[in-house]
Amino acid sequence: MRRKAVGGIAAQSVQALISLVLQIMVSRILGIEDFGQFAILYGVIVLATAVITGLVGDTLVVLERGRGPIRAGLEVTLALVTALAAIAAGVLAGATGFLPPVEALLFALALAAFAVEEIVRRLLMASLAFPRVIAADSTGFVVALIVLGGVWLVQPLTLGAFLGAIAAGQTVAIVVGWLLVPREDRFLVGLRGADQRAVWRYGSWRGLQQTLRPAMFTVTRLLVLSFAGLTAVGELEAARTYTSPLILVVGGFSSYLFVRFAGKHREGEGAGSLREADRVVLVLVGLTIAMGVVAVALAPWLGPLAFGVELSTVAVVAWIAYGASVAMVTPYGALGAVTGRQTAVFLIRLADTVLGLAAVTVMLASGVSPAVVPFALAVASLLGGAGLRWLATRPGDTAASHSEGAPDSG
Template sequence: MISRRIPVSLTGALWALAAQASQAVGSFLIMALAARTLEIEELGKLGVLYGVLVLCAATTSGFVGDSLTVLDRSGRRLRAGMQLWLLTLSCACGVLVPTISFAIGFVSGVEALLLGLAVAAYLVEDVLRRLLMAHLGFARIVVMDLSVTCVALSMVWLQNVNGHPSLTGYLAAIACGQSAGIVVGAALVPRPDRYLVRFRGADWNAVAAYGSWRAAQQMLRPGLMTAMRLALMILVTLAATGQLEIARIYAAPAMLFVGGISSYLFAAYAKNRASTVAALLAQADRALLIVLGITATGAAVALWALPVAGPLATGQTPDFLAVAGWLAYAASVAIVSPYGALAAIKGSAKRVFALRLADTLVSLACVVLILHLTGDFALAPWAAALGSALGGTAIRLLLLVPLKRDEMQKAHISPPYERQSGTHV
């Protein structure tokens, strides 16, 4: 029998939003201070580097974080495989990213060293957050994120007191903040998961079989953001990258809200994976309508308050069209997130990645085309929103609806019964 509703904890959802907010607010404060204290070219550089950092985190978040959420991490061999992949990926990213950045002349030697430390610490800290998330321990994540923010802001404050802030100082602040988060997060992990195992016999193939596709999918959105920034640098100017970053900073709360709900839904779907696709899909549909409604209301308020709130948040007035574009992009992410998370639990991670890759390529092509034709940086997020919205629709129609139909056929449930159960979509 198909359940009418799946219990969703309002308290859990609120704490999930708080956990997303605590991380996003920390990043927002750092970038807002950077917008006020760095030159526009240095701000553009920091935006690119931070985008690369988030892209690297998406790798471990999907590869290791999603694996420990969905797979049985109590098994010693699987747990060893997860540990081994985290060590491998964090070390590889911590070396390759700064080396390439230095080799192409994008950063100095000192900046490259600090960038490497920041990347490695960020990846480990992010997986600890995912471990707490797997326990639905969102309140503990808030404590962890506050420690990151306090240490990083203290470093930035010392820069302002002792001299002129620089890109080097901001990279040092990020590295120290993430390191503090690792210490606090390790102490907050529930006792059953507060241990390491030997690498001997690590089943990293099983982890890779699931995690590789999730990592590839997790990389798509930050990869699109990084590609968009690079396209702006090449087709327009580095200053335009900084201007778009200012608009993104102002619109960040919208993405924070969407991301928080998405994080909670993924963890909740994993906990309720034994439930039917029909029931989970009905929940995803309801979540989508609620998230879109709240996002649209927040967007209207943000645009109305822009002349006053913009200078307060960033030190200058962000471009109206660019802010509206980022808000539209947040709405497009709201369309894809619930269905993508559900498909990752119930469907094929490989097929989800294929659809998400297609919508990302559509978005990137639209961005490059619009920048080439107009040179207007404010239109870039509008172009990116197109593919994302199409991706969410495709996942629902091409993956989830067929899964639901197959499930009903196996259970010998007729469509009239489905309509009576209240799960018709």
């Protein structure tokens, strides 16, 4: 277990590092205001990808993806939802004047490529092939850097260049990742007889749940934009980006736990999963605090070097507090989701998300500095974690059944 868990953390850490480097490049090359604009666009990409990951990525882990109807249902759902999300995002960005037409098109392409690549990553994670995940992500990143370098030789880099580089890099990562998927899992089926009902029955709640955190970040950015301006968005996002590896390391371990809990539940060995989740929470919180102390100590030096601006110590500490809250929530959410209680998990997470955003709105309207708003999100997240821990102690929901390809919830 330990080696596979380290592999999961390593895979997410590489993805976090790639995201961090790209965002640092945007901040340093384009400036803090354009970085604020990029943060909003990137947040939308992450939000759309979260929907698709929950709907398709989590579903392919839990349901019997080798069955023809389930496989076809996953393929149809991925194609339709990705196309709709990309078109809607591109049209909205262009129609509102947030982006010029060409950049809006590149934004749509980047969103689609990012989402599909994440599903390929989930296929690799489902077989615990974490080194292959790292290989696909790294190849895509190198391609993105090559594209940026080629553009830079011809003209100054722009926001559109970064969006185009993301689209190109993620497209190559899709191809490389697909070639690295184990042979028994690397196949497509005809779409006739696609069981979309089974996919939506499980995945719709997971998709909704996966949107909550990125949606919360996106709404928080928009609230800060409304009350304090684009520069304040950039400054708060710089602090969040600086601390984001903490949250993504937690996410990497949680992705591994989701696969592990699903496998144990299918085999009827889930009795000790709650104790395992408790141990993981202790480890993750300790790791987050240790990394957080180092991050705070290095912020006065790394902040100006990486982002070109001095990071707010208060904002850095606030985001670390939020990261610790995520460490205390996600293992219980993963456990609840594989035992047929994804609806209850979603409702608990929805409640703490709404509470957090309400608190942020009140704080900003009262003139509080945007730097402290992550503390409100952390407190709300902890309340949600307490609810998820309580849910994990309750008897399982029997709604999931093997006849539908889902694990029996006992």
